[in-house]
Amino acid sequence: MKDLKTKHDCKKELRDVFLKSTPARIGILEALEKTNKPLDVASLIIYLKEKSIKVDNVTVFRIVNILLEKGLITPIQLGEGKFRYEHISKSDHHHFICEKCNKIEDISNCNIDILEKNIQKKKGIIIKRHSLEFFGICQNCQN
Amino acid sequence: MKDLKTKHDCKKELRDVFLKSTPARIGILEALEKTNKPLDVASLIIYLKEKSIKVDNVTVFRIVNILLEKGLITPIQLGEGKFRYEHISKSDHHHFICEKCNKIEDISNCNIDILEKNIQKKKGIIIKRHSLEFFGICQNCQN
């Protein structure tokens, strides 16, 4: 499968939110756009190392935070005591986590949106985002 | 308002899951049953101190973990980098977190259950629990 985004696309993405393009930032965006499951900081560091992009761990945390601020990525918490992150372009789904094997599956077509609109109207609040995760036992682990 | 649960009830609750009744455990269950918002370990420690129940922090972490195992409480993550906990008897709702003032509001009557059953059938997975949180701006902070 061909990469959906190129280095050039990542640069544009960064420029659009007034961030300088650095190897670490491009690498992190690439990682999150390529990978199908939400990544934690440790995984990002490994990815960068594999690509021979030298970065300090602190910098990865800082980059992740600024990408969050700019709305390019979203945070995901799967009950692990740490954050994972997903590129905004693939955040239109939710997650199922198997409590036995820790596999993460995507759950699509949850029309929470309708529910969300009702809640906003009823409560007078503005909902910017939501997080929905399902925990249980996957098909493989049921045997 | 009268307390819904007494110390005696907490003891029974513990006995039912084969746990010894200790002051710390009873205090923690009380705290979680009384309070209307999910509590983190730090809050539990403060609660116990106020009740003059002397416990080490480690013990609170350990108690929380065993209560989770036994299914008496559920974990909640509100994007803070730490866990909060809610008593199982009041876990039938979801949460809205204001990104400005950090207020936590309860959201009820989300019939996720129907959705959940559909997903289970379609995917062949067993869903044991889910977590649903909404993030945005509360009514007060909109001005």
Added chain:
DNA sequence: TAGTATATGCAATTAGATTGCATTTGTCAA
């Protein structure tokens, strides 16, 4: 009430994440 399994306290340690400050680097204007 004594015996025993269980729970707790204390000290040390780990992992995730943040901060301050000095240095380096990307970008834009000339």
Added chain:
DNA sequence: TTGACAAATGCAATCTAATTGCATATACTA
């Protein structure tokens, strides 16, 4: 193309949440 400057990074230290090992204390059963 280059130089200037704001922005980004590296390094060291620090913080908070959470866990572990081991010795001691406590709750519960017989």
